[in-house]
Amino acid sequence: MREIQEGRWAEGARFPSDQELTSRLGVSRMTVRQAVSELVNDGFLRRDHGKGTFVTRPRALRRFWTVISFTEEMRSRGLEVQNKLLGVRRVIPPGPIRKALRLGPGERVLQIRRIRAVHGQPIAYNVSNIPLSRCPDLDRCDLEEDSLYLIIQNRYGYRITRGDRAYRAAKPSRAEAALLGVAPGDSVLVVEGATFVDREVPIDYCYEVYRE
Amino acid sequence: MREIQEGRWAEGARFPSDQELTSRLGVSRMTVRQAVSELVNDGFLRRDHGKGTFVTRPRALRRFWTVISFTEEMRSRGLEVQNKLLGVRRVIPPGPIRKALRLGPGERVLQIRRIRAVHGQPIAYNVSNIPLSRCPDLDRCDLEEDSLYLIIQNRYGYRITRGDRAYRAAKPSRAEAALLGVAPGDSVLVVEGATFVDREVPIDYCYEVYRE
DNA sequence: TAGTGGTCTAGACCACAAG
DNA sequence: TTGTGGTCTAGACCACTAA
Numbered sequence: 001m002r003e004i005q006e007g008r009w010a011e012g013a014r015f016p017s018d019q020e021l022t023s024r025l026g027v028s029r030m031t032v033r034q035a036v037s038e039l040v041n042d043g044f045l046r047r048d049h050g051k052g053t054f055v056t057r058p059r060a061l062r063r064f065w066t067v068i069s070f071t072e073e074m075r076s077r078g079l080e081v082q083n084k085l086l087g088v089r090r091v092i093p094p095g096p097i098r099k100a101l102r103l104g105p106g107e108r109v110l111q112i113r114r115i116r117a118v119h120g121q122p123i124a125y126n127v128s129n130i131p132l133s134r135c136p137d138l139d140r141c142d143l144e145e146d147s148l149y150l151i152i153q154n155r156y157g158y159r160i161t162r163g164d165r166a167y168r169a170a171k172p173s174r175a176e177a178a179l180l181g182v183a184p185g186d187s188v189l190v191v192e193g194a195t196f197v198d199r200e201v202p203i204d205y206c207y208e209v210y211r212e
Numbered sequence: 213m214r215e216i217q218e219g220r221w222a223e224g225a226r227f228p229s230d231q232e233l234t235s236r237l238g239v240s241r242m243t244v245r246q247a248v249s250e251l252v253n254d255g256f257l258r259r260d261h262g263k264g265t266f267v268t269r270p271r272a273l274r275r276f277w278t279v280i281s282f283t284e285e286m287r288s289r290g291l292e293v294q295n296k297l298l299g300v301r302r303v304i305p306p307g308p309i310r311k312a313l314r315l316g317p318g319e320r321v322l323q324i325r326r327i328r329a330v331h332g333q334p335i336a337y338n339v340s341n342i343p344l345s346r347c348p349d350l351d352r353c354d355l356e357e358d359s360l361y362l363i364i365q366n367r368y369g370y371r372i373t374r375g376d377r378a379y380r381a382a383k384p385s386r387a388e389a390a391l392l393g394v395a396p397g398d399s400v401l402v403v404e405g406a407t408f409v410d411r412e413v414p415i416d417y418c419y420e421v422y423r424e
Numbered sequence: 425t426a427g428t429g430g431t432c433t434a435g436a437c438c439a440c441a442a443g
Numbered sequence: 444t445t446g447t448g449g450t451c452t453a454g455a456c457c458a459c460t461a462a
Contacts, residue, residue, distance in 0.1 A: 017447060028433045030242065033448085041253075042331075049448050050440035061286070061335055062422045064381040064401050074273070079254070119254065121270055161380060168374040169276040189276050210274045229428060240452045245429085261429050262459035431457075438450075 015045055015053040068163040068195065070116055070124065070208070071147040079118045085144045086113040086179075093129055093205070100194045101131055101202045109205075110138050112148070115179060125179050125209045134158075134203055149195070152204070158197035165193040172209055180211050187212050227257055227265040280375040280407065282328055282336060282420070283359040291330045297356045298325040298391075305341055305417070312406045313343055313414045321417075322350050324360070327391060337391050337421040346370075346415055361407070364416070370409035377405040384421055392423045399424050 009015070016024065021032045036053065039045045043059040065072040074081045089111045093101065101109065109129040116124040128148060130138055134156070141151050152158050170190045177184045189210040194202045221227070228236065233244045248265065251257045255271040277284040286293045305313065305321045313321065321341040328336040340360060342350055346368070353363050364370050382402045389396040401422040406414045 019446080028435085030434090031432055034431085047448060048441085050442080050446085052441095052447060058331060058333055060422070060424050061289075061291075061330065062401055062403075063424050064379060064399075067379050067401070067403075077273075079273075118273065119256070119270065123273055163379045164376070165379070166374060166376045167276060167279050187276075189272075189274055189279070191274075191279075210272070212272045212275050231428080240454085242432095242453090243451055246450085259429060260460085262427085262461080264428060264460095425462085426460100427462105428460075429458090431455100433455075434452100436450100436452075439448090441445100441447080443444085 009055040011055055011057050013055045015055055017052060067165075068160065069147055069149050070126065071149075074116075074118055082117040082120070083144050084115040084117065086115060088112050088139050088143065090132060090139070097129055097205045100205050101129065103131055103133075108132050110135070112143060114143075122180050123211055125176055127207045129205045130203065134201070148204075152197070158203060160195060160197055160203070162196040162200070163193065164196075165191050167191055169212070176209050180209065182211055221267040223267055223269050225267045227267055229264060279377075280372065281359055281361050282338070283361075286328075286330055294329040294332070295356050296327040296329065298327060300324050300351050300355065302344060302351070309341055309417045312417050313341065315343055315345075320344050322347070324355055326355075334392050335423055337388055339419045341417045342415065346413070360416075364409070370413075370415060372407060372409050372415070374408040374412070375405065376408075377403050379403055381424070388421050392421065394423055 015036075018029050018032050018036070021027075021036075022029045025032070036045060036047075040047055044056065045053055046056040047053050063076070066076045067073065071081050071083075090108050091111045092098075092106065093103070093109045093111075097109070098105075098107070103109070109131050112128045112130070114126045114128075115122050116126055130148075130152075132138070135152060138151070141155065143151075149160055153160060168190050169187050172180065172182060172184065172186070172188045174184055176188070177186070180188070182188065189212050191206075191208040191210065193206065195204040195206065197203045227248075230241050230244050230248070233239075233248075234241045237244070248257060248259075252259055256268065257265055258268045259265050275288070278288045279285065283293050283295075301323045302320050303323050304310075304318065305315070305323075309321070310317075310319070315321070321343050324340045324342070326338045326340075327334050328338060342360075342364075344350065347364060350363070353367065355363075361372055365372060380402050381399050384392065384394060384396065384398070384400045386396055388400070389398070392400070394400065401424050403418075403420040403422065405418065407416040407418065409415045
């Protein structure tokens, strides 16, 4: 009973209710719901409790926020994210990071090390480096609770406009393997790069290791 | 009835059968199946028809290939991709692209323009620039059928090792809006950058516009 | 053959939204 | 109050797998 397909419905149009499909197709309601659920999962329909079922444009497959922010990417997939703070320090960054952030020789950054977990399983190890001159007293915020980029935008009034990322497959260091719960020989995905606000001002240089 | 959670099962271990859960928890089988289906969808369990249900490690949320290759990313989500070839030309690339690809002044690239579609809906506009010196006669391959990066690896023996990408939200050009079927004022995601093989040799400079 | 998952039935009660 | 989706029941038959 899978003959319900997308027949060029207009976006936002009302889709037949469970009851209507049940009687029209002569199948039981559980069967209807299962078929409709597939279309909902594929992003063609949206159910509103008490209101009805509606045709929706298939959700965008990539959006600026979902590629730039780990938290947003996971949420867009309907997964809950836990951030575990490993450490927060004010440090003078190494040369390449200083360069990428366009900082003067003595300027310090806030180095934030975190483990991102989904369903309690560690997924990624993340190090962010944020210039203190651009986000003063960032270490007074609740960095464990919510999206770092949300804080940067809401508390400091920046607008994040661009993200540069380099992707490569690699072997984790011993410490990274231990943090992610993988074998040292396993392959991991390393993502690295700067995030920019407003007029091309770098606000973060992040280094991430994803379990693969 | 959602009290079935992940209780640190070993990977590959057998999960209780529907029947066993039904009698053990005192609920009906449809209820059990719905709860188990959620765990299957979230990647914690795998069902094998006739064999049983097994614990599986949650699938990786980001892998090198799924962030580097559009085709692979869509396939990993269980979606079918269609590539529509708009045009293939041998051209001398503009300065910034020539620089990113580390080409000499007169060297030519194969410019490949494509529309990527999922479920018949256009999702992205993509322009790849591939040095002909590194992939001679690439225009003789079937570029519509399959993954460009698969061809580069299989036919030319390269191993793709790194991808650099810059992400930004933008407004589409009039031509891009028309190709993607969006309004000119809508926001789109622009992705741009080089892909590298082996010893940091750039093999592609791609420019992509995603519907948002 | 016995056990598993895949699908389906014909009901039921509930929570939510709108008139 | 009515109609909607969310959840659940207690069965049933089928296809697949392995002994």
